Amino acid sequence: MNERLFAFVGGNQGRWKVQEMKTLLGPALEEIERIEVVSGPGANAEAKWRLLGVTSHERYVTRPEKTDLVSRQEGLGREASTCAALIPIRKNAAWWAMTQDERREVFEESSQHIQIGMRYLPAIARRLHHCRDLEIQPPFDFLTWFEFAPGDAKAFDDLLAALRATPEWAFVDRECEIRLARKE
């Protein structure tokens, strides 16, 4: 298995308890009680669903942007980060038909995706997983996992609102949002 593969296993088991599930666009995911985040394919007969994605190299950041991000961001698993969110999204055919320069133009020059995320560092930690080039038919293109402290939940709402107001989001054709709390 690809060592960068992660599974988000939805069902009635797992360390993360669902607080709220929303469907912003496209079909809903089946309701679940808990999510377990595992390294590898996460085969689990008791799961209601299982979303797979791989972490990968960055597609859009430039070196100065990356240096800035790396200096500010913190990793997953912080003790105080008892809140999490899983946001699976799919982008439409028009997005994928664009060339790299066109996608970068929408992503950053028009939408400031990187700059918006930067404003919430280090409070909001994130890990992006790519699904589009898996061998399975992926229901989403990206799975983003966020972790933050309860006191930063309002900041996280602001981050989502800012991203969803960008020109980039016109290319999103499926989006779900699952908010979670850590329960050992």
Add this chain to the structure above:
Amino acid sequence: MNERLFAFVGGNQGRWKVQEMKTLLGPALEEIERIEVVSGPGANAEAKWRLLGVTSHERYVTRPEKTDLVSRQEGLGREASTCAALIPIRKNAAWWAMTQDERREVFEESSQHIQIGMRYLPAIARRLHHCRDLEIQPPFDFLTWFEFAPGDAKAFDDLLAALRATPEWAFVDRECEIRLARKE
């Protein structure tokens, strides 16, 4: 299964007969007699090996470059294209640690990968398959499949020599080359 998934199934069956197998860098692939190119995962108990990859959106071309490519290139499956080559390559960690702007700089501004390929259109048809973000642990990052007429075999050799002489190729840490002829 991902509808962009293709399998290169190596063994003693298939439409393409091996003329020559070369290992340019890294471990060799096991010797085979034939390759079948199939849509999907290509599960086949008789195969000696099976390489999987997905076609995907372009990572480096700009819109003017893409317009130019599309106007000149021809697809696979031409009647006269009785020669083919499969070139699996892997790039090293230094390549994948670069940001998009740095990779584009090496890929095109320094190495002219797109411009070199353009010189051999429409004679040399190609299809690029990505392996790096599959859920299996991929032995290569890319599988490129080329088709051309026997009279263009020398041009194909020149294309390979030109690409291998570029700064981009310093980042290649595994490369094999399989030359094939179509046998119905």
